[in-house]
Amino acid sequence: MHQSAETYQAIFESCEEGIIVVNKSGVIQVANDSACRLFKYDKSTFRGMSIEQLVPAHLRKKHVADRKQYSKNPQPRKMGFGRELLGVNSDGEKFPVEISLNNTILDGENHTVAFIIDITERKKIEEALRKSEEQLIVYATELENLVSERTQALDHTVKQLELLNNNLQEQIIERKKAEEETKKALKKEKDLNELKSRFVSMASHEFRTPLSTILSSASLIGRYNDPGTETKRLKHIDKIKLAISNLNNILNDFLSLAKLEEGKTGLEIIQIDLCTIVTDVIEEFESIKHENQSIECKTSFHESIKSDPKILKNIFINLISNALKYSKDDSKTTIFIDQEDSEVVIRIKDQGIGIPEAEQQHLFERFFRAKNAINIQGTGLGLNIVKKYVEMLSGSITFESRENDGTTFTVRLPKQ
DSSP, X not given: OHHHHHHHHHHHHHOSSEEEEEETTSBEEEEOHHHHHHHTOOHHHHTTOBGGGGSOGGGHHHHHHHHHHHHHSOOOBOTTSSEEEXXXXXXOOEEEEEEEEEEEEETTEEEEEEEEEEOHHHHHHHHHHHHHHHHHHHHHHHHHHHHHHHHHHHHHHHHHHHHHXXXXXXXXXXXXXXXHHHHHHHHHHHHHHHHHHHHHHHHHHHHHHHHHHHHHHHXXXXXXXXXXXXXXXXXXXXXXXXXXXXXXXXXXXXXXXXXXXXXXXXXXXXXXXXXXXXXXXXXXXXXXXXXXXXXXXXXXXXXXXXXXXXXXXXXHHHHHHHHHHTSOTXXXXXXXXXXXXXXXXXXXXXXXXXXXXXXXXXXXXXXXXXXXXTTSOOOSOHHHHHHHHHHHTTOEEXXXXXXXXXXXXXXXXXXX
């Protein structure tokens, strides 16, 4: 039981979402590290505070009423169907949050568990999409007016040609050109709308799936308290870990791509031990890899190099994550680190499904998913981001792959 308590505590603290447990009087009983960071409070200060202190002053009275109403009939409220509210941190800064609620019994009393995420970045993306849609509407209106004006002009020309019978062939050619321009403009608008819909649909689906898994498994864990149900509890814990890992990957992909596109990803070049970084990444995957999967590092290189440790770690995480995700449960992923002249050569070899030869030319394109990977969760951004990271470090990345026979990625980086 002690070990289970430690396991639950570790899971509780490792959650990226802020988790706060409140009693029926609205007093905070428990909060994880993410919640403390989100609201900028020490844990010792957080415990015993009123939950209303985390709500802007002008909304507190309404929040008290809402909280009491929920306590009368507590029903689970899934993330994605939660209430969007404003939170306020210890500095008095307001920020948008999304909250899902659940009810639990602690020490014989009803308590409310709140799962909280900061949706500031999501709001920015939604606002950007809204502005983009408004611009498209304006563009479509202007295009419609342009088409109308062109049509009127062409009609007038035709009437003039009927009367004058001059330059008939030239006017017909001009009209055809105008129609082609209109078709091209309409096709461009349609392509932009399809790209926007594809992005929104993909993001919505990829976020909702792991969040639903986390909430359902978290709810079911509480039912398995009897002796002999340890296996079922561990099964749901593993599901939560995997879902959180998937969410982290998705968020990291979106945030990394946004920073790269905006030029906000800087370099911090320091002297680092490459093998230590690889070892740390392998340890992180130990708890979330599939059953009987193994990761092995073989290296003849034991020197330090000058590079950016965060970017290097992200490169390893993306490539190893792909190797595990697209491989079977009993597969092996091998990392080779060697030196060739003034370069460090890193090879990551898996025993996965491989990449169809006809699609290999598109592998590093944004949003690309091979046909044999459609049913495996992913954003299609990871390798595009990895390639940008490698190029930032003045390196290169190549790969060799055969369908159903695995893939080997080769990253070449300068030692200095």
